[in-house]
Amino acid sequence: MRTLIFKKMRWVLTLLVGLVLFSAASAINTFQVADAQAPPSEGIVCTASPDSTFTLTTKSGYIGTPDDNVIFMWGYSEGTAPFQHPGPVLCVNEGDTVTVILHNTLAEDVSITFPGQEDVLADGEPAQPQFDTGGNLTSFTNVAPANGGSITYSFVASRPGTFLYKSGTDPLKQVRMGLFGALIVQPPDGPNGERYANDRPDSQYNPDTEFMMLLSEIDPFLNQAVERGDPFDMNNYKPRYWLMNGRGFPDTIAPNFASWLPSQPYGSLPRVHPFNDTVAPTDPAYNPLMSLTRYLNVGSEDIPIHPHSKSALIITRDGYPLAGPAGEDFAHEQFSLPAAPGQTWDGLFNWYDTENYDPVTNPIPVTIPNMQNLAFGQLFSGSPYLGDEGSLPVGHTSLTQCGEYYQISHVHALQKITSWGAPASGPITFLRIDPPLPNNCP
Amino acid sequence: MTKKFYRRNLTRRDFLKVAGGTLAAAAGAKILPGYLGKNVLSPVSVGVANAQDPPPDLYFAGTDSWISLPPVPGIPPFFPDDAAPPGFNTYMFGFRNVTGMSKAQIEAQKGKAQIPSPLFWLNQYDPNTQANEFQIKLTNLGLVMRPDLFDHHSIHFHGLRHIIPFFDGEPHASVTVPIGREFTYVYRVREPGTYMYHCHVEDVEHVHLGMTGLVFVRPAQDGTPFVYSGNGRTYTRFAYNDGDGSTGFDREFALLMTEVWAEAHWDFSHVQLPEWSEYKPEFFLLNGRAYPDTLAPNGSVDPFNPVRDANGDLIPTPGYEHLQYQPLSSLITCNEGDRVLLRFANLGFTQQNMTLAGIKMGIVGKDATPLRGRDGTDQSYQTNSVFMAAGESYDGIFTAPPYQGPGPYDTYLLYNRVYNHSSNQGPSGFGGQTTEVRVYPATTLGPQLIPNT
Numbered sequence: 014m015r016t017l018i019f020k021k022m023r024w025v026l027t028l029l030v031g032l033v034l035f036s037a038a039s040a041i042n043t044f045q046v047a048d049a050q051a052p053p054s055e056g057i058v059c060t061a062s063p064d065s066t067f068t069l070t071t072k073s074g075y076i077g078t079p080d081d082n083v084i085f086m087w088g089y090s091e092g093t094a095p096f097q098h099p100g101p102v103l104c105v106n107e108g109d110t111v112t113v114i115l116h117n118t119l120a121e122d123v124s125i126t127f128p129g130q131e132d133v134l135a136d137g138e139p140a141q142p143q144f145d146t147g148g149n150l151t152s153f154t155n156v157a158p159a160n161g162g163s164i165t166y167s168f169v170a171s172r173p174g175t176f177l178y179k180s181g182t183d184p185l186k187q188v189r190m191g192l193f194g195a196l197i198v199q200p201p202d203g204p205n206g207e208r209y210a211n212d213r214p215d216s217q218y219n220p221d222t223e224f225m226m227l228l229s230e231i232d233p234f235l236n237q238a239v240e241r242g243d244p245f246d247m248n249n250y251k252p253r254y255w256l257m258n259g260r261g262f263p264d265t266i267a268p269n270f271a272s273w274l275p276s277q278p279y280g281s282l283p284r285v286h287p288f289n290d291t292v293a294p295t296d297p298a299y300n301p302l303m304s305l306t307r308y309l310n311v312g313s314e315d316i317p318i319h320p321h322s323k324s325a326l327i328i329t330r331d332g333y334p335l336a337g338p339a340g341e342d343f344a345h346e347q348f349s350l351p352a353a354p355g356q357t358w359d360g361l362f363n364w365y366d367t368e369n370y371d372p373v374t375n376p377i378p379v380t381i382p383n384m385q386n387l388a389f390g391q392l393f394s395g396s397p398y399l400g401d402e403g404s405l406p407v408g409h410t411s412l413t414q415c416g417e418y419y420q421i422s423h424v425h426a427l428q429k430i431t432s433w434g435a436p437a438s439g440p441i442t443f444l445r446i447d448p449p450l451p452n453n454c455p
Numbered sequence: 456m457t458k459k460f461y462r463r464n465l466t467r468r469d470f471l472k473v474a475g476g477t478l479a480a481a482a483g484a485k486i487l488p489g490y491l492g493k494n495v496l497s498p499v500s501v502g503v504a505n506a507q508d509p510p511p512d513l514y515f516a517g518t519d520s521w522i523s524l525p526p527v528p529g530i531p532p533f534f535p536d537d538a539a540p541p542g543f544n545t546y547m548f549g550f551r552n553v554t555g556m557s558k559a560q561i562e563a564q565k566g567k568a569q570i571p572s573p574l575f576w577l578n579q580y581d582p583n584t585q586a587n588e589f590q591i592k593l594t595n596l597g598l599v600m601r602p603d604l605f606d607h608h609s610i611h612f613h614g615l616r617h618i619i620p621f622f623d624g625e626p627h628a629s630v631t632v633p634i635g636r637e638f639t640y641v642y643r644v645r646e647p648g649t650y651m652y653h654c655h656v657e658d659v660e661h662v663h664l665g666m667t668g669l670v671f672v673r674p675a676q677d678g679t680p681f682v683y684s685g686n687g688r689t690y691t692r693f694a695y696n697d698g699d700g701s702t703g704f705d706r707e708f709a710l711l712m713t714e715v716w717a718e719a720h721w722d723f724s725h726v727q728l729p730e731w732s733e734y735k736p737e738f739f740l741l742n743g744r745a746y747p748d749t750l751a752p753n754g755s756v757d758p759f760n761p762v763r764d765a766n767g768d769l770i771p772t773p774g775y776e777h778l779q780y781q782p783l784s785s786l787i788t789c790n791e792g793d794r795v796l797l798r799f800a801n802l803g804f805t806q807q808n809m810t811l812a813g814i815k816m817g818i819v820g821k822d823a824t825p826l827r828g829r830d831g832t833d834q835s836y837q838t839n840s841v842f843m844a845a846g847e848s849y850d851g852i853f854t855a856p857p858y859q860g861p862g863p864y865d866t867y868l869l870y871n872r873v874y875n876h877s878s879n880q881g882p883s884g885f886g887g888q889t890t891e892v893r894v895y896p897a898t899t900l901g902p903q904l905i906p907n908t
Contacts, residue, residue, distance in 0.1 A: 315844055317844040317845045317846050319845075319846045321618075322615070322617060322618045324616055337832060341828060342829045342830045344828055344829055345824060345834065346824040347821065347822045347824070348822045348848075349614075349822060349845065349846035349847040351806075351845075365616070365617045367582075367617040368619065377641060378590075378641055379639040379641055382636070386633070387630040387632065387633070388626075388630065388632075388633050389629070389631075390625070390628055390631075392627045393620065393627075393628055397621035418619065418628070419620060420620060420623065420625070420628060421625045421628060425845040425846030426844075426845045427659040427662055427663065427804050427845070428659060428734035429804075430659060431659060431731045433730075434730045434731060434732065437627075437658075
């Protein structure tokens with residue numbers, strides 16, 4: 014019955030660092046694949062390479078969870094970078110020959126599989142499942158041997174979309190320990206810089222508002238056993254944590270590279286302006302293009318995401334456009350997105366200000382009760398109106414900056430938006446909706 | 456707010472530390488005199504801040520209650536709950552439809568939530584005429600069994616697009632309703648279809664404990680006749696604005712799927728906290744009941760014309776007194792040849808696969824969206840089963856097959872193919888999310904006036 018442990022300090026830090034990062038990276042909205050500028054505080058942080066060659070090194074380290082637990086993990090890190098969770102988001106262009114060099118520092122064999130990619134080569138030869146001398150399957154693909162071994166995978170990224178990459182060796186343990194990441198294959202831009210999610214023209218989206226929700230799970234007893242070198246009976250595997258982009262709420266809405274989450278670089282806070290088709294259908298200030306969310310589930314169970322106040326128009330599944338043989342559109346709006354284990358979805362969305370409520374010209378049709386008679390969350394501005402910072406009772410803390418709206422997205426298998434029993438944590442994030450431009454948002 | 460922050464600062468381990476005290480509190484709660492019907496705490500006052508607003512379309516009150524689930528099996532010590540009053544066995548949170556009640560009647564509904572929350576429906580909003588705006592007022596009566604708690608409530612209209620946070624009910628980004636206060640939600644729904652609603656405060660708890668209901672939105676096309684090419688009949692009621700009558704129907708039935716993990720419910724009636732990652736529900740409910748109760752008659756189910764006694768209480772159907780607070784039937788009745796719309800919504804936390812044995816069904820909508828691509832491509836499909844994850848809704852239409860006899864009606868089963876979701880864990884193996892479709896000879900049943908009747 015307790016509302017969680019809301020870690021007010023963490024919220025305040027979130028806000029402050031968000032402000033700093035925001036002013037530092039006001040070029041956030043020009044973020045591009047392979048952009049050399051400071052990483053954006055929101056949105057996808059791409060790891061790109063001019064020749065689509067990546068060096069991934071297995072590392073071990075620790076992550077923090079919303080209940081202040083600290084969990085031992087394994088992970089892939091780029092080059093010589095320190096441990097991070099999840100692995101880097103590899104961004105490549107359709108048609109690229111992608112090369113991934115894996116260096117293994119762990120005391121057991123490790124590999125990488127690229128589900129959805131075809132004709133993957135391992136050290137120049139077709140990648141193959143591995144069997145021991147008794148014919149028992151030991152790995153989905155060729156391995157980098159334990160204690161310093163290396164292997165080079167390569168493939169042609171022939172299909173745009175959102176994919177996972179993950180260990181194919183003892184995946185029951187290694188993937189759950191954190192050996193996974195996202196791979197994004199971008200189709201060519203249009204002649205005027207139009208950005209698409211797949212090969213269909215109706216998949217266009219605003220590249221400034223592209224987001225990712227990578228869902229995973231942790232049984233801390235498995236991780237503890239691995240850290241201690243103890244055996245673990247997988248029959249006893251039972252997730253206690255569920256994460257989004259490697260973090261649980263409220264860390265999910267902290268900026269990318271938040272300093273207090275040193276090994277969990279990826280936030281999940283989408284930030285958009287409302288679309289408004291009655292006031293200004295073509296005004297860029299009203300965000301006329303759809304936004305894109307890339308959903309990935311690397312866990313063991315299906316995990317339905319529920320975005321409030323907007324449905325996701327699912328246009329791609331596992332890198333394949335939802336379309337018929339003659340190009341018919343099979344896209345579908347959903348308010349619950351049950352991503353199956355290993356599945357990926359691309360969803361377009363927008364937040365439409367259908368009512369255009371305004372305190373003077375179009376007030377909400379009911380009397381606002383005295384605020385002393387209600388309770389509020391810290392992401393409520395004190396006013397029903399977008400862009401309006403209302404007054405709240407003395408002693409109430411609001412984290413809004415410019416009357417922006419927040420709308421939650423969360424897993425609707427509600428027992429999973431907990432952290433080992435602490436409710437209102439786990440895979441939860443918020444959509445931040447700023448007032449139309451120009452606004453006074455920092 | 457003081458109370459709120461005080462509670463936020465409690466940790467799980469603090470609760471464990473006071474476990475001894477809570478046992479005493481639970482014992483105390485058990486001896487509260489006549490808690491069904493008489494408030495031990497001072498009655499809460501319902502504010503008059505909105506007196507100048509026109510009356511809402513519906514008025515709900517959040518509170519707790521007791522319901523009855525099939526007595527087999529025992530799940531000691533959690534089920535049947537030893538704190539339950541006679542005739543009941545499971546502790547719930549829920550909403551009660553208090554539309555049109557006097558203040559005294561409303562206050563008397565504390566501890567008498569109905570499960571599921573009231574089924575209701577509204578019409579698609581017309582932005583040109585501003586017709587069909589819908590308002591629900593919510594108040595919070597507190598919890599009879601848990602005077603130690605000050606939980607707020609809210610209404611979240613699950614799946615509603617374009618809603619502003621103020622009317623969304625999500626507690627971080629919106630407002631919630633403390634005990635004794637009230638708030639009016641305004642809905643202007645532009646997309647018809649099947650939705651659900653629930654309290655979003657401490658959602659894993661309030662949703663699982665039963666503050667869940669089904670709501671659907673009628674399309675603007677309703678009232679305009681379309682001939683459905685599949686059977687040549689003319690329809691004026693539709694699931695969606697299809698333009699061709701393909702979603703026309705004669706009868707409709709709403710089927711809300713929820714779950715009961717007996718341990719969690721017992722925990723809340725005994726001042727304990729469950730560990731949610733251990734979630735393991737035993738009971739699977741259709742409209743708040745487990746088979747065979749799913750077949751029992753309706754109580755008062757028209758939300759706009761509720762039937763109640765002088766105190767405002769739900770009136771039990773003779774012979775079904777144990778279902779007094781579970782008024783909504785899942786029995787599906789139709790004449791041969793009828794097109795029947797099944798509105799499924801899953802507010803359990805796990806997956807269901809509802810199977811209609813012997814009749815094929817066409818899935819025409821999902822998540823309040825017609826199954827058509829942006830270019831109009833028909834994506835509807837024929838099936839015998841509807842697989843749905845938490846928070847999903849589906850609209851299925853079947854045509855009742857010819858009556859064969861010899862009995863008064865033919866029986867077809869609609870059940871959850873996840874077998875342990877269509878059982879009560881008892882020896883028979885039949886229970887849970889199971890109901891019947893009864894097909895009568897043509898013209899036996901008159902036109903359907905209210906859904907689920």
